[in-house]
Amino acid sequence: MSKRNILILYNEVMGYLLSGIRTFYNQYPEIEIHLFECDHNKLTPFEFSDDRIFYYKKSDYSNFESFKNICEQINPSLLIVSGRTNRHYLKIAHLFKRNTLTVSIQDTQAQHTVKTFLKSISAKFLYHPYFSCIWTIGPYGISLAHKLGYGKEDIYNFCYSADIEMFNIDPASIPKRKSRKIIYVGRFSEEKNIDTLIKAFQNVNKRLNEKWTLTLVGNGKLNYQIDDLINVEIYPFQSPSDLKG
16 A cells, blocks of 8 residues: 655644644554645744654745655645645645645635625636635635535535643633633734624623623734724734643
8 A cells, every 4th residue: 555645735834733733643643744834924933843744844945846846756645725825835736636635724704795706706717726625614614615616525624623732721720710801812814803803892891891801812914903992902922832821
């Protein structure tokens, strides 16, 4: 039986991705996992660390021919892509699609907007030449995948996972609080719908006499819009170990 490899072409590696990969590796250690990261202009200082995964910086393969050569040497049975704006990633997906299962990680949610409509009518050019399947999250992600023209058999759910080892905290060790907190950890960007979260929090909190606090942890271009909000705390990007503390 020939060796099986998985090739993952990713925009920016984060802890939740590694958690999922490690869990998979623990169950299937005979399968090699090769991970590329676009390390130019990273939004967070998260650093990759795992000697069980073959890790590559995309900046070391800025020339497409060199990138293509290393991908062909890996010869994956499965190609997973997160980052459709990367031209090199798309070209590799297009080259491999005929003989390899190619999967697009797609966390965008279906909305009643012109943008969603334009995606749906242009999917045969933007998605189908590159990807056999869509790996998404939640019912609205699945709905968008259907709008993009993918059938039920070509749509997979739960593309993100929690690091249950890192955040396996004994409830007895958590101090009791008189106040309540909601914590958001992630990028401060429009597609994360942080503005909706803040509005919903403020509306509910008024009914509760401002007893709750919303804590936002991360960074991004919406920082300037979420300063000086009542009962909203903002912290910069934290590593998983710092978050646990």
